[in-house]
Amino acid sequence: MSRIIAFFNQSGGVGKTTLTMNIGYQLADLGRKVLLVDMDPQGSLTAFMGLEPMDLETTIYDAVVHQNELMLYQDLHGMDLAPSSIELCRAEMELAAALMREQRLKNALASASESYDFILIDCPPSLGILSVMSLVTATHVMIPIQTEFKALKGTELLVRTILEIMQVANKKLKIAGMVPTMFDGRTTQANQSLESIKAIAEQVGPIMPTIPRKTDFANASQAQMPLALYAPQSPAVSVLKEIAVKMDTL
Ligand SMILES: Nc1ncnc2c1ncn2[C@@H]1O[C@H](COP(=O)(O)OP(=O)(O)OP(=O)(O)O)[C@@H](O)[C@H]1O
Numbered sequence: 674m675s676r677i678i679a680f681f682n683q684s685g686g687v688g689k690t691t692l693t694m695n696i697g698y699q700l701a702d703l704g705r706k707v708l709l710v711d712m713d714p715q716g717s718l719t720a721f722m723g724l725e726p727m728d729l730e731t732t733i734y735d736a737v738v739h740q741n742e743l744m745l746y747q748d749l750h751g752m753d754l755a756p757s758s759i760e761l762c763r764a765e766m767e768l769a770a771a772l773m774r775e776q777r778l779k780n781a782l783a784s785a786s787e788s789y790d791f792i793l794i795d796c797p798p799s800l801g802i803l804s805v806m807s808l809v810t811a812t813h814v815m816i817p818i819q820t821e822f823k824a825l826k827g828t829e830l831l832v833r834t835i836l837e838i839m840q841v842a843n844k845k846l847k848i849a850g851m852v853p854t855m856f857d858g859r860t861t862q863a864n865q866s867l868e869s870i871k872a873i874a875e876q877v878g879p880i881m882p883t884i885p886r887k888t889d890f891a892n893a894s895q896a897q898m899p900l901a902l903y904a905p906q907s908p909a910v911s912v913l914k915e916i917a918v919k920m921d922t923l
């Protein structure tokens with residue numbers, strides 16, 4: 674059975690997409706078969722992986738909304754991708770009256786899931802139907818949290834949402850961990866935030882190794898490459914590897 678991990682945080686710009694792609698790459702590097710699923714209408718993961726969302730004729734939208742067969746792009750940096758585009762914005766409205774709509778992604782992935790060791794889902798920064806579908810499909814949720822004071826404000830809502838999903842819609846969902854991201858150890862605020870995240874994690878689930886703030890992450894994404902290929906010497910690469918090894922034991 675594949676492990677299906679949703680990278681979820683309703684806050685924007687915390688590193689969900691960057692982690693999805695880079696941890697996916699590290700898992701593929703460990704020899705695992707990996708599928709990345711872009712559930713964000715912004716299509717950042719699709720773009721980071723080298724595709725232009727606007728040019729795609731078929732995306733995850735067609736599978737989720739029209740229940741067409743899932744179209745995958747194969748062997749992008751050793752991973753497969755179910756891409757998205759802005760059209761996915763329409764899912765909320767178009768599925769408003771659909772029965773069991775929160776099951777649509779699970780149905781779309783059902784036949785593909787047997788072929789993969791890991792399916793990583795990049796969630797949008799919202800608590801809408803696209804995130805709910807992702808959390809209903811997932812076996813595990815990974816929670817990136819930015820090591821900034823403002824990031825902690827949304828954490829209570831985030832945890833409450835996940836616990837609600839676990840109680841109501843997906844009783845098998847487990848918390849894979851919280852990942853502190855964009856950590857700049859030179860600032861007091863970042864250190865204090867990291868301590869607060871660790872304290873929250875003690876009550877919620879495992880804490881993962883901390884991802885440092887490195888501009889190479891943005892440069893690698895712009896170059897449409899995983900960090901390990903763009904800047905193999907970056908100290909962040911070994912942290913990503915460490916997280917992938919932990920995920921491999923889930
Ligand atoms: N560890 C890091 N250090 C420095 N920059 C980073 C790091 N992680 C991500 N970034 C950059 O921060 C920005 C936001 O990251 P990313 O797109 O992964 O976040 P996100 O949570 O997926 O955002 P959204 O909520 O909009 O989908 C990007 O420009 C990315 O390159």
Ligand SMILES: [Mg+2]
Binds near residue numbers: 689795
């Ligand atoms: Mg994103």
